[in-house]
Amino acid sequence: MNGERPVVVEEGAAPKSAPSLGWQEISAELAELFASIKLAMFLFIVLAMTATIGTVIQQGERPDVYIKEYGEEAYRWFLRLGFTDVYHTWWFTSLLTLLCINSLTCFYKRFPAIWRSMQQDKVNIGLPFIKGMKHRAEVPVAGSKERVAEGIVQWLAERGYRVLAKNEAGEATLYATKGIMGRVGAHMAHLSATVIVLGGLIGSYYGFQEFGVCLEGQTYHIPKGKFDLRIDKFWIDYHENGAVKSYNSTLTVIDQGAPVTTKTITVNDPLVYKGIWFYQSSYGDAWDRVEIARLNIKEKGTDKVVGTVDLEWQKEVSLDKLGLKLAVTDFVADFGFNSTDKKVYSKTVEHANPAVRLTITEQPRVKATPVQAAPWIFYHYPDLFEIQGSRYRFELVGYQPKKFTGLQITKDPGVNIVWIGSTMIVVGITLSSFIYHRRLWAKVIPTGAGVTVHIGGNTHKSQIDFQKEFRKLTERIKTINTQIGQEASG
Amino acid sequence: MLRSLFLFDMTFWLYLAALGLYVGYVLARRPNMQLAPAGHPSGPMEGESGWATQIGQVATIVTIFGWVVNTMALLTRAYERMQISGTFAPWSNQFEAMAYVSWAIILGYVLLELRYRIKAIGAFVVGIGFIAMGAASLLPYRYQTAEPLVPALNSYWIYIHVSVTLTSYAAFAMAGGLGLMYLLKERAERRGSTSSVLAAFPDLETIDELGYKAIMVGFPLLAFGIILGAMWANYAWGGYWSWDPKETWSLIVWLIYGAYIHARMTRGWEGRRAAIYAVFGFLMVVFCFWGVNFLLSGLHAYA
Numbered sequence: 001m002n003g004e005r006p007v008v009v010e011e012g013a014a015p016k017s018a019p020s021l022g023w024q025e026i027s028a029e030l031a032e033l034f035a036s037i038k039l040a041m042f043l044f045i046v047l048a049m050t051a052t053i054g055t056v057i058q059q060g061e062r063p064d065v066y067i068k069e070y071g072e073e074a075y076r077w078f079l080r081l082g083f084t085d086v087y088h089t090w091w092f093t094s095l096l097t098l099l100c101i102n103s104l105t106c107f108y109k110r111f112p113a114i115w116r117s118m119q120q121d122k123v124n125i126g127l128p129f130i131k132g133m134k135h136r137a138e139v140p141v142a143g144s145k146e147r148v149a150e151g152i153v154q155w156l157a158e159r160g161y162r163v164l165a166k167n168e169a170g171e172a173t174l175y176a177t178k179g180i181m182g183r184v185g186a187h188m189a190h191l192s193a194t195v196i197v198l199g200g201l202i203g204s205y206y207g208f209q210e211f212g213v214c215l216e217g218q219t220y221h222i223p224k225g226k227f228d229l230r231i232d233k234f235w236i237d238y239h240e241n242g243a244v245k246s247y248n249s250t251l252t253v254i255d256q257g258a259p260v261t262t263k264t265i266t267v268n269d270p271l272v273y274k275g276i277w278f279y280q281s282s283y284g285d286a287w288d289r290v291e292i293a294r295l296n297i298k299e300k301g302t303d304k305v306v307g308t309v310d311l312e313w314q315k316e317v318s319l320d321k322l323g324l325k326l327a328v329t330d331f332v333a334d335f336g337f338n339s340t341d342k343k344v345y346s347k348t349v350e351h352a353n354p355a356v357r358l359t360i361t362e363q364p365r366v367k368a369t370p371v372q373a374a375p376w377i378f379y380h381y382p383d384l385f386e387i388q389g390s391r392y393r394f395e396l397v398g399y400q401p402k403k404f405t406g407l408q409i410t411k412d413p414g415v416n417i418v419w420i421g422s423t424m425i426v427v428g429i430t431l432s433s434f435i436y437h438r439r440l441w442a443k444v445i446p447t448g449a450g451v452t453v454h455i456g457g458n459t460h461k462s463q464i465d466f467q468k469e470f471r472k473l474t475e476r477i478k479t480i481n482t483q484i485g486q487e488a489s490g
Numbered sequence: 491m492l493r494s495l496f497l498f499d500m501t502f503w504l505y506l507a508a509l510g511l512y513v514g515y516v517l518a519r520r521p522n523m524q525l526a527p528a529g530h531p532s533g534p535m536e537g538e539s540g541w542a543t544q545i546g547q548v549a550t551i552v553t554i555f556g557w558v559v560n561t562m563a564l565l566t567r568a569y570e571r572m573q574i575s576g577t578f579a580p581w582s583n584q585f586e587a588m589a590y591v592s593w594a595i596i597l598g599y600v601l602l603e604l605r606y607r608i609k610a611i612g613a614f615v616v617g618i619g620f621i622a623m624g625a626a627s628l629l630p631y632r633y634q635t636a637e638p639l640v641p642a643l644n645s646y647w648i649y650i651h652v653s654v655t656l657t658s659y660a661a662f663a664m665a666g667g668l669g670l671m672y673l674l675k676e677r678a679e680r681r682g683s684t685s686s687v688l689a690a691f692p693d694l695e696t697i698d699e700l701g702y703k704a705i706m707v708g709f710p711l712l713a714f715g716i717i718l719g720a721m722w723a724n725y726a727w728g729g730y731w732s733w734d735p736k737e738t739w740s741l742i743v744w745l746i747y748g749a750y751i752h753a754r755m756t757r758g759w760e761g762r763r764a765a766i767y768a769v770f771g772f773l774m775v776v777f778c779f780w781g782v783n784f785l786l787s788g789l790h791a792y793a
Contacts, residue, residue, distance in 0.1 A: 037752050044749035048742045055735040055786055087733050200731075209729065239575060239638045246641045268645035268726045279728040408728040418730060422717040429710040461706075461754070464699045 034105035043099045050095070054086035100197055103190035111187045114180065122439075123166045123175045130441050133456030134463075135470045139477045142450035145172050149444045151480035152453070155473070156440070174442040185431025188424050195421030202414030212407045215286060219254065224411065225276045228254040232262070234283060234405040247280050249405040275411055282406030287333035287346045289313055293356050293399040295377070297322065297392050306392075313402070316359075323363035324392070330357035333401075335378065344376065354379045356399065362390050436461050440473070453477050494570055495634060497563035498589055502627050504556030505592070505620040511549035512612035518542040519610075519690040546609045553616055554600060560593045560623075567636060575638035579648045584783060585634045587656055588626030591779075594660030595619035598707075602664075602700065610690045611700070614667035622663070625780075647722035655715030655740065659775050661708030662747070666772025668701035672765035698761055701768050702754060709747050716740050735786040739778040746771050 033039060057078070058065065066075040066084065082089030130136060141148050149172040153163045161176040214220055219230040232250040239245045252262045253273045263271045271278040290313055297307040297319075309326060311317055316327040335355045336347035344357075355378045362371040371389045377396045378384050386393070440457035455473065459466040519542040567586060568578040581590040599615040602608075627634075639648070671691060678688045691697070719737060720730040731737065750767050753759035759767075 037756050040752045041749045041756075044745045044752065048745040048749070051738050051742050051745070054733055055738050055782070059733065241574075241638065243638050244641055245575075245638065246644065267641040268647070268722075270725060270728070277728065279726075281728065410728045412729070415724065415730060419721075422720065426710065426714045426717060429713050433706040433710050461702070464696060 031105055031109060034101055035109040036102075039098075039102050040106070043095060043102060047092075047095050047099065050086065050092060053083055057083050057086075059087075060085055096197060100194040103193045107187050107190045114183050114187070117177075118180055122177075122441075123164050123173050125173065125175075125441055127443055127445075127454060130443060130454045130456035133441070134458055135467060136454070136456040137470070137474045139453045139455070139474055140447065140450060141453055141477060141480055143480065145444050145446050145451050148172075148451050148453060148477070148480055149174060149442075152442055152444075152473075152477060155476050159469075161438075161440070170445070172444040174440070174444075176440040176442075177438065179435045179437045182432050182435035182437045185428045185435065187428070189428030189432065192421045192424035192428060195424060196418055199414040199417030199419075199421055202417060203412040204414075207412040207414065208410070209412075210409045211281065212409055213286075213404045214249075214407055215289070215402055215404050222276065222409065225274050227256075227260075227274065229278070230254055230259075231405060234403050236283070247283055247405075249280055249407070251278060275413065277408075277410045277412075279408040279410065280405065281408040284349065284404055284406065285333070285351060285401035286404045287349045287351070288331060289402045290328065290331045290356065291400040291402050293328045293331075294397050295326070295358070296395040296397050297324070298395065300391055300393055303393075308397075311358075322392070323365070325361040327359045328356050329359045329374065331355070331399075335376070351401065354396075354399065356396055358394055360387065360390065360394075362392070436466070438466055438469070440470075494563050494566040494636075497559055497566055498623075498634075499627065501556055501560040501563055501589070501592075502620075502623045504552060504559055505596070505616065505623050508549055508553040508556055508612070509616050509620045511545055511552055512609065512616055515542055515545040515549050516610050516613050516690045518545055549609065549612060550600075550603060553596060553612065557593065557596045557600060560589065560596065564590060564593060571636050574636060575644075577639055577644060577648070579652065581652045581656060582636070582639055582643065582648065583633060584780075585626050585629050586636075587652065587779075588622050588629075590653070591656050591660050591663070592619040592622035592626070594657045595622060595663050598660060598664050598704070606692075606696075606700070608692045608696070610692065611668065611671065611697075614671045615664050618663045618667045642726055645722065645726065647718065647725070651715060651718040651722050654711055654718060658708040658711035658715055659779055661704050661711060662743075662772050662775045665701045665704035665708065665768045666775075668697050668704060669765040669768030669772070672697045672701065673762065673769070676762055676765070694761065698764060701765065705747055705750060705768065705771075709744070709751060712740065712744050712747070716744060736778070736782050739782050739786075743771070743774050743778050746774055 061084065063075065066078060070078070078084050082091070086092055146167065149165060149167070152174060153165055153176075156163050156174075156176045159178070161178045163174060163176045165175075166173045208224060212220065214229075214231045216231050216234050219228050221228050230252040232252055234247075234249045236247055237245040246266045248264050248266050250262065250264045251271050253260045253271075261271075261273065265271045265278060265280045267280050270280070292313070293311050295309050295311065296305050297309065298304065299306050307319060307322055309317060309319065311326060311328045313331075314327060314329055316325055318325050330344070331354070332344055332346040333354050334347040334350055334352040336345050337343070338345060347353075355376045357374055358377050359374045360372070362373075364371065371387075373387050373390065375385050375387055375394075377394050379396045379399070382395045383393075436459050438457060438459045440455060442453055442455040444451050444453050455470075455477070457466070457470055564580040564586075567580040567589075571580065571582065572578045581587045595615065596619045599612060599619065602615075603612065672694060675688050675691045675697065676694055679694070716737070719740070723732065723737075724730040750759075750764070750771060753767070754764065
């Protein structure tokens with residue numbers, strides 16, 4: 001294409017020398033190419049082939065996953081070709097764009113003709129035209145030209161054909177058509193591709209998809225919706241055999257300080273507020289807080305358990321007998337320590353090495369200032385640290401983690417356009433699959449005593465059915481003969 | 491559970507018997523030497539003699555009976571599902587889906603036979619229905635029983651999305667069977683074979699056209715099924731399209747048939763080429779239905 005351009009510019013300067021290479025011809029050629037069925041087939045096949053890549057190679061994984069499975073060299077090629085995110089590469093989106101251009105050009109080039117043929121007549125044809133049709137017959141009938149033509153028109157009209165007739169001195173010509181909606185449907189499907197892609201684009205530019213880990217009782221601000229969301233409750237329902245039946249979260253939308261709506265969402269039933277959808281997406285044990293932690297209190301000297309206490313999250317409990325005030329103030333599921341900023345954090349979300357931070361205020365026997373400490377107590381390593389100045393040792397014997405509910409928060413303003421396109425494609429394809437466009441022509445020519453009916457017809461598909469219908473029509477024309485005969489004798 | 495499994499088992503044996511009878515019918519038939527009158531290209535007229543007619547009738551009866559048992563099996567399974575989990579869709583796992591596909595294939599075949607009166611097709615299409623049922627019964631027992639649905643599947647969308655998609659698979663299976671039949675007959679004709687077996691088959695043009703029709707049924711159904719899946723995904727997964735292997739593969743299958751449908755509009759894409767393509771397309775359907783579940787991971791892994 002690029003090679004031709006300079007030539008075109010030259011021809012433009014001297015348009016008379018070679019009109020065959022003018023802009024009009026080039027653009028006509030291009031339109032022909034873009035409207036072509038061959039291009040459509042090519043795009044369908046290439047899209048089908050390239051789409052397989054993303055189903056075989058995992059998409060959007062971390063680099064080490066690919067390197068481990070395919071090696072470094074292969075991974076470098078994957079990055080170059082975009083195989084780690086095939087469906088968003090420039091070449092895949094270009095193929096989709098080409099498909100849209102292809103179907104739009106096809107619509108632009110072919111639909112006007114269909115539109116015209118819905119209004120125009122095609123009665124002006126010659127006898128050779130009928131004789132050249134795939135389905136054709138010649139039936140000699142006794143009777144007048146007008147009568148026979150009328151009989152055929154009536155039969156066709158009864159079968160839903162739109163019939164046009166022209167009566168001339170030497171012959172009567174009929175044109176009948178049915179099922180143009182089949183072709184209209186095909187073009188509706190062609191337009192739908194662009195509508196769906198447009199809806200997808202709007203969604204990806206103006207929509208968002210986020211994931212929120214939310215805890216029961218907490219209220220979260222949804223900045224993109226300018227409202228708040230409170231998680232009232234999360235729970236799991238089970239079948240009798242113990243299998244999970246449903247995950248449920250009760251959510252309340254708080255807009256401008258006042259609760260607006262409350263809904264219990266489950267996996268197949270999201271909450272929708274102001275165009276933002278909240279989906280029940282996952283759940284799990286929180287890694288940074290517990291519901292209740294159970295601790296054993298042991299006397300250092302005797303190693304005897306002197307008390308067991310269940311501590312609620314961040315609630316201080318006084319044990320006057322032991323002279324203790326205890327509170328669980330922090331929790332990590334997988335203990336990690338950052339030595340630079342001296343902070344404790346959870347290395348993963350797994351409960352691999354859980355630990356609670358216990359805030360202790362201990363009143364010594366003899367009146368003195370209380371011992372204050374806030375040690376980390378490890379579930380798996382009970383004897384890791386000793387609390388200086390305390391009479392006791394604390395053991396974390398169990399805890400009940402707080403559940404979090406994983407919410408997917410999505411807004412997609414393009415989704416309704418996608419549904420419009422989807423409806424168009426389903427209706428369009430259905431019309432074009434089950435309704436087929438048929439056209440019939442007939443010439444009734446007087447020959448001696450009676451007339452000869454020349455009929456011909458074509459369809460773009462369902463040849464067998466059309467053949468049957470055509471045969472019926474031929475039979476019917478013969479019956480016109482007998483009917484007329486009966487009328488004549490009676 | 492046992493009741494439906496017994497009925498599924500019975501369906502399997504009935505389809506096997508029907509297949510045997512159709513093959514017997516084809517073998518017993520003698521070609522009709524009488525030529526169709528000129529100018530009237532013969533429709534699907536079959537000349538048969540002696541045993542053939544009777545075998546053919548029995549084959550049809552056994553097929554219809556098998557289909558009725560298949561229907562009963564699905565209904566019984568729906569009832570059993572209702573008992574354990576409150577949802578009834580009898581296509582909620584691989585086994586049930588296969589049984590449903592064979593139900594749809596056989597229904598399609600019976601309708602085709604009643605309308606076009608061509609029995610020889612049964613040797614291929616009932617064959618595919620039987621293979622679908624057989625493959626289902628080869629699944630391990632734990633896949634055959636009705637477990638309660640996982641939360642993601644527990645939705646009214648399962649009734650319509652899954653059944654529509656599976657019905658489109660059945661239509662493509664019929665097209666595949668017809669394509670195979672076309673290729674066998676065409677090959678024999680090219681070699682100049684005058685075997686009476688092949689003469690029992692309808693003429694090439696009819697097989698070609700019926701195969702095309704089957705695809706014309708499957709194509710809009712698959713489009714509808716994919717879109718219903720997208721609507722479901724929009725409710726369950728938080729997005730209508732996520733390039734999950736199953737949805738990508740169903741799109742691939744749809745694109746493959748889309749190419750076929752456009753190809754039919756151009757010259758030279760009828761007959762042999764179309765038949766090869768229909769068989770290839772059906773293999774892709776099989777991969778989409780079975781291969782993806784067992785070879786690729788993804789959100790549809792439970793089905």
